[in-house]
Amino acid sequence: xxxQADSLRQAHGRTRSSFMRREAIEGFLCITPWLIGFVLFxxxxxxxxxxxxxxxxxxxxxxxxxxxxNFAKLGQDQLFWKSLWNTAVYTGLYVPLHLxxxxxxxxxxxxxxxxxxVYRVIFYVPSIMPAVATAFLWMWxxxxxxxxxxxxxxxxxxxxxxxLFDETxxxxxxxxxxxxxxxxxxLVFLAGLQGVDPLLYEAADIDGANFWTKFWQITLPMxxxxxxxxxIIGIIGSFQVFTTAYIATNGGPNNATLFYVLYIxxxxxxxxxxxxxSALAWILFIIVLLLTLVxxxxxxxxxxxETEKAK
Amino acid sequence: xxEAKSMASPASSAGxxxxxxxxxxxxxxxxxxITVMQIxxxxxxxxxxxxxxxxxxxxxKIRGTxxxxxxxxxxxxxxxxxxYTAFFASGLPFTRFLLNTTIITxxxxxxxxxxxxxxxxxxxxxxxxxxxxxxxxxxxxxxxxEIVTQIPSYLLFRLFGWIDTFLPLIVPxxxxxxxxxxxxFRQFFMSIPYELDEAxxxxxxxxxxxxxRVIMPLSKPVLSTVAIFTFLASWNSFMxxxxxxxxxxxxxxxxxxxxxxxxxxxxxxxxxAAAAVMMAPVLVVFFVAxxxxxxxxxxxxxxxx
Numbered sequence: 001x002x003x004q005a006d007s008l009r010q011a012h013g014r015t016r017s018s019f020m021r022r023e024a025i026e027g028f029l030c031i032t033p034w035l036i037g038f039v040l041f042x043x044x045x046x047x048x049x050x051x052x053x054x055x056x057x058x059x060x061x062x063x064x065x066x067x068x069x070n071f072a073k074l075g076q077d078q079l080f081w082k083s084l085w086n087t088a089v090y091t092g093l094y095v096p097l098h099l100x101x102x103x104x105x106x107x108x109x110x111x112x113x114x115x116x117x118v119y120r121v122i123f124y125v126p127s128i129m130p131a132v133a134t135a136f137l138w139m140w141x142x143x144x145x146x147x148x149x150x151x152x153x154x155x156x157x158x159x160x161x162x163x164l165f166d167e168t169x170x171x172x173x174x175x176x177x178x179x180x181x182x183x184x185x186x187l188v189f190l191a192g193l194q195g196v197d198p199l200l201y202e203a204a205d206i207d208g209a210n211f212w213t214k215f216w217q218i219t220l221p222m223x224x225x226x227x228x229x230x231x232i233i234g235i236i237g238s239f240q241v242f243t244t245a246y247i248a249t250n251g252g253p254n255n256a257t258l259f260y261v262l263y264i265x266x267x268x269x270x271x272x273x274x275x276x277x278s279a280l281a282w283i284l285f286i287i288v289l290l291l292t293l294v295x296x297x298x299x300x301x302x303x304x305x306e307t308e309k310a311k
Numbered sequence: 312x313x314e315a316k317s318m319a320s321p322a323s324s325a326g327x328x329x330x331x332x333x334x335x336x337x338x339x340x341x342x343x344x345i346t347v348m349q350i351x352x353x354x355x356x357x358x359x360x361x362x363x364x365x366x367x368x369x370x371x372k373i374r375g376t377x378x379x380x381x382x383x384x385x386x387x388x389x390x391x392x393x394x395y396t397a398f399f400a401s402g403l404p405f406t407r408f409l410l411n412t413t414i415i416t417x418x419x420x421x422x423x424x425x426x427x428x429x430x431x432x433x434x435x436x437x438x439x440x441x442x443x444x445x446x447x448x449x450x451x452x453x454x455x456x457e458i459v460t461q462i463p464s465y466l467l468f469r470l471f472g473w474i475d476t477f478l479p480l481i482v483p484x485x486x487x488x489x490x491x492x493x494x495x496f497r498q499f500f501m502s503i504p505y506e507l508d509e510a511x512x513x514x515x516x517x518x519x520x521x522x523x524r525v526i527m528p529l530s531k532p533v534l535s536t537v538a539i540f541t542f543l544a545s546w547n548s549f550m551x552x553x554x555x556x557x558x559x560x561x562x563x564x565x566x567x568x569x570x571x572x573x574x575x576x577x578x579x580x581x582x583x584a585a586a587a588v589m590m591a592p593v594l595v596v597f598f599v600a601x602x603x604x605x606x607x608x609x610x611x612x613x614x615x616x
Contacts, residue, residue: 247572265550
């Protein structure tokens, strides 16, 4: 591209540096809206929240700088640990199940059957529905007295459950809710599946491999980049679960579904303790960052990129 | 499969009946495989669709009759008036919510399409110092949990006096929008041959003219994809409107639905009808623009979030 640009500059009869300067200015102008937005709504707030986290700001009250007090308070805060635990359990339940179901769905939807497009649409649509609406829908499905969930249990002769009102079942109920939205991860897996070289499968067929061998030795290894991607996105997403919890249980029963972002919301907007909420938010950021970094490190061991250079 | 059979015939006619039988069995096995797959597909699709069916089923029940156990699937009679009641006679200004949501969504789409395509264009076509590092910065913002910036942003908007207006939800989209939209645009623009730019420059076009007259008309796929994702993000968004929109007249469908729960908490038939009304436009948009949805997901791996 540089030679083309150079010939362009010669065609214009301008000196190289003035053209380049013009290009640089115009380039900066193009990204100026984004730059302004970045400073105003990302970098600025991030710096501000570091400062905020070290104050006891409560909106209508006078503000005091309290240093690392908020972080000390965190350690004693039962709800902090509870909400962190809730979120970790939820993530630990949801992410593996989500990856497995999305992968299975993708395998299923990869066959060349008639009307496969219709099936793909059916699997994908739930994932684009508004979270508010699906939260209400599943609240109703999980209704302990009249809901579909207990109706289905009744059909197979199992006793009805309290679902969202049961301390032990509440988080799994949320997991079920979230699993319904496997559509977008499934599409990513599907794309990955369709990118696997069919020659590999043919070679395996010649060697007499059965389905399972082909799956474990070819499909899964070739899918590891996509798997890694969905893993990261899945974890980052599930750590920030908010809307469904706010609508369906508002943290109950007995704080069993008080997820971390919901807790931050309560502190910041219900109790107006913005300083404390900022400290909480930064803890979340650090946790997510660490988790992501660890995964990237570990990824070298298990992710196979086809274009990998020999080490 | 048929070639395999015809290949087998000479062999069988030479007396190797076993080879013929092998291919016959293989085609039977294949048919069995396809049938099993079809059954699985049907079964799993049914499972995915059940919540929707239950949604509609409940929404058509007469008040009080949704409280039956075991669950009734087909309500008799089917009360389509519930939709009217939920929307117009609920005690909440749902038409207003719809209007607000539409305004915010359309404005967000315009803002994003403009600023993200411009930024993508800058990163794809222009050369300026620090360009690639800045692009890495753009990408890194994807990993940032929203809540970290939301608290100070809220306070900033409070300073501007923008609380309880649409501005906090719209203005940021005009200032760069989301990182993956910029990413999408950049990737797409990089696939457009530079010769077109060159030809335009030789004809005397300035950079903005190239952007507007050369690149944009060729970008329908990525424009559609980003438009759809922005539509989804805005229409479905909850926390933003929850935080910034306080008074009833300014609420969007998302927050309005929540308010509905407060008002008509136990009237599940109406709640389901209202939920269905909020879901419907998303379905319509999806079916109209299916191809670009899939394209966008596969390119970025995101979608609908």
